[in-house]
Amino acid sequence: MQSDHRPVIILVRPQMGENIGAAARAMLNFGLTEMRLVAPRDGWPNPKAVAMASGAAGRVLDHVRVYPTLAEAMEGVEFAFATTARGRELSKPVHSPQSAMEVARSHQGRVAIIFGPERAGLENDDVARANAIVTVPVNPDFPSLNLAQAVLLMGYEWGRVEMPPEPAPHGRRPVGEMLADRVEIERLGDHYEEKLTEAGFFFPESKAANMRLNLRNMWSRLVLTRGDVRILHGMLRQLTRR
């Protein structure tokens, strides 16, 4: 089933109810729905968490399971990532969020992502229970991600791999619109050249050939849709109506 494939989010000893609620929202933004809590400081349920997680995110909280220890919270989990900024000190594979979620996607069984308490993060004893580490590459001079933001970035990476492929490299083309073909561009250039000639635009004579060439170059270079070409013809017609 599709739901069994999605990562479980485990919050270890979270302190603020608001952050638990915000983490639930961040999860649901990217379709993650299973949250587990290890020894939340203020017990469970937590009204501040509920107040923060409006609407559908409230249902994520309704299904939260609470465990006394991280070891117990890992039930059914086959592969776990610990989120920590101290990856380099610990002898585990260190992943970026992107590569962690690539691993998660290719994994057959359940994957968990473990987040530590707001103030201090995961302890070495928690990290020891994970298969690998995931570290968000933040500005070392200002690494201030909060709990919900860290969850958001992991959810984003999960959602990114699940989403359809990136738009084609010619992403400049408006969605659903046909680009003009070269014949249409040629006609557009002819129309402008004719009317601009009548208006005395190509002056002085010594520069006229070069000006014409520049104009042709411009029309060819711009990425014009059929709609654009229609507008540009219409504008010129209207401007030269008299």
Place this chain on the structure above:
Amino acid sequence: MQSDHRPVIILVRPQMGENIGAAARAMLNFGLTEMRLVAPRDGWPNPKAVAMASGAAGRVLDHVRVYPTLAEAMEGVEFAFATTARGRELSKPVHSPQSAMEVARSHQGRVAIIFGPERAGLENDDVARANAIVTVPVNPDFPSLNLAQAVLLMGYEWGRVEMPPEPAPHGRRPVGEMLADRVEIERLGDHYEEKLTEAGFFFPESKAANMRLNLRNMWSRLVLTRGDVRILHGMLRQLTRR
């Protein structure tokens, strides 16, 4: 200089000071430091923004520049992304955060990312001034990203370290030519709008607003050099000389 290469974050009509402060933190997490504000609801400076942006993020706020309109806030910007979930309705290229930041990274000049007000997001009139749209692929049943989260995800994509160098998507830009900045595009749009209004182009009245919007969208979307803008002004001047 490296700093000239980093995207500018433009918040249009932000409502809550706290969100401006949180956006500054999110920016700095990924090394972005230039924020511009368009008509912030509660004026500027805003003590609630300062309270939220502690430490180094406070310096991002110290350097904020405030503008009355989005058009003016685009000074020096060559390529602008509008963040909106309504990409599919608008005739602009739609990017994921990843492909948008690939474009930004390979761009020589300044790039801006524009974010709308918390409640309603960017208006069509704002989006019309951007070259392209960027949409975060969220769960359609729970698309609840807040302003600072949206900024965070764009910053994260900017800061992504694993990216191999990308081929320049601006292959169509003439070598050695400067792209027009958004203020120049704005003036070009004004010039055409004025002369086309005089010529009775925006007719019938019931369609005029939409026609104006389409035209703004077209100018913003085309990748125009300064030379192109000069030619387009010159053409119009010559065509309407009488």
